[in-house]
Amino acid sequence: MTQSSFKVVIFGAGSIGCYLGGRLLSSGVNVVMVGRKTMQERLRTSPLTVTDYEGFRFHSQLAEHQYVTSAEAAGNADLVLVTVKSAATSEAGKQLAPWVSEGIPVVSLQNGISNAEHLQAAMPNANVLAGMVPFNVLQQEPGHFHQGTQGHLMADRHPSLQPALPWFEHAGLPLELRRDIESVMWSKLLLNLNNPVNALSGVPLLEELSQRDYRRCLAMAQRETLELLKSAGIPTVKLTGLPTKLIPSVMSLPDWLFTRLAKRMLTIDPVARSSMWEDLQAGRPTEIDWINGEVVKLAEKLGTDAPVNRKLVRLMHQREETEKTWGASELLNELTDHSRP
Ligand SMILES: NC(=O)C1=CN([C@@H]2O[C@H](COP(=O)(O)OP(=O)(O)OC[C@H]3O[C@@H](n4cnc5c(N)ncnc54)[C@H](OP(=O)(O)O)[C@@H]3O)[C@@H](O)[C@H]2O)C=CC1
Ligand SMILES: CC(C)(CO)C(=O)C(=O)O
16 A cells, blocks of 8 residues: 555554554554554564454554654654553653654543643643544454444644544544534543443443443442533533433433443443553553542532542552452442441
C-alpha cells in the first residue's frame, strides 16, 4: 500500500494507541507509534493486528521505523495523539515538548477530565486539544488489539484538526469535532464510573453489567456525579443510545428488562473488560484518581462530599494492593453502608 504524506505520531502506543495506529495504517496514513521497548519487541515478533466487533480485521508486520521508543519521531508530525495512562501524561508532555512543531495539534485521547490541561502545562508552546475515545480496546493476544464496544472519536473543535478528518474517516474512525468538549469529557467520565465496578468485579463487562447489583453500584456513583454536575452548571451530552441523565434509572432496572433494552442500545463483546481491569492485571497503578477522584475533587470545590465515589476510590486503592474481587451484592452493601467511610 502506498503511504500518504500525512504523518500521525501516536505517543504511548499500548491498547488504544496500537488500535488507532493499526486502523490509520490500514487506510495508508504514515503512522509512527512511540512506546515501550517491550511492545516494540512484541511487534517485531508478532504482526500488529486490529479487529473490531463488526468483523473488521487488518494486520501488518511493522517496519522498524513504525514503532519506536523516542519522542524524536514527533519532529515532523502533522498530528500527535497522546494515549498514555493519566499518571504518565506530564512525563509524555515533557518528552514531546522539544520535538513538536508550533501549531501542530496534540490531541489527548485519554479518559478523565484534566489530562489535556496537564499535557499543556508540560508543553506550554504546543497546541494541545482534549479528545475522547468512547470504545473499549483489549489486547487479546500479543500484538492483537480488539475494539469490543461501539462509538466514535471526538475532539475539541479547532481548525488545525480539519486536515486530519478525511484520514480518520477513511480509516473507519470518524472524528467528530465538538464545541462542548468539557461536557463530552464529563459525560464519558459518567460511563467510566463503571471502570472500578468492573475492575472490582473481576469479570468481563458484559457479565458484570448483566448483574443488577453491580449496575446499582454504578447507578449510585452516576447519580452522585450528575447532582454535582448540575450544581456546577456543567451540562451533559448523549454519548450512547440513551440520554445521559436516564442512564442511572436504566442501570437500576431488573435484569430481564435491562437485558432487552441493552440488546437494542449497546454492543459489548463478551470478552471486553475495562482499562482499569487491564491495569490491575498488569500490576500498574489504576486511573481511579483521574476518574472517580475527579468527582470527589468537584464535590470539594462545591463545598460538599461525594461519599460513593470516595468509597470507590478507597476500594480501588485497596484492590491495587490485594487480590480481592467483590461479588455484586457485597459491593452494593459496602457502598450503601454509611457507617464505613
Ligand atoms: N483501553 C481502553 O479500552 C480505553 C482506554 N481509554 C483511555 O485511553 C488512555 C490509554 O489507555 P490504554 O491504551 O488502555 O493504556 P495502555 O497502558 O495500554 O497504553 C499506554 C502505553 O503507553 C506507554 N507509555 C507510558 N509513558 C510512556 C512514555 N513516556 N514513553 C513511551 N511509552 C509510554 C505505557 O507503557 P507502561 O505501561 O510501561 O508505562 C503503555 O504501554 C487512558 O487514559 C485510558 O483510560 C479510553 C477508552 C477505552
Ligand atoms: C470504553 C470504556 C468505557 C470501557 O470500560 C473505557 O473507557 C475504559 O475501559 O476505560
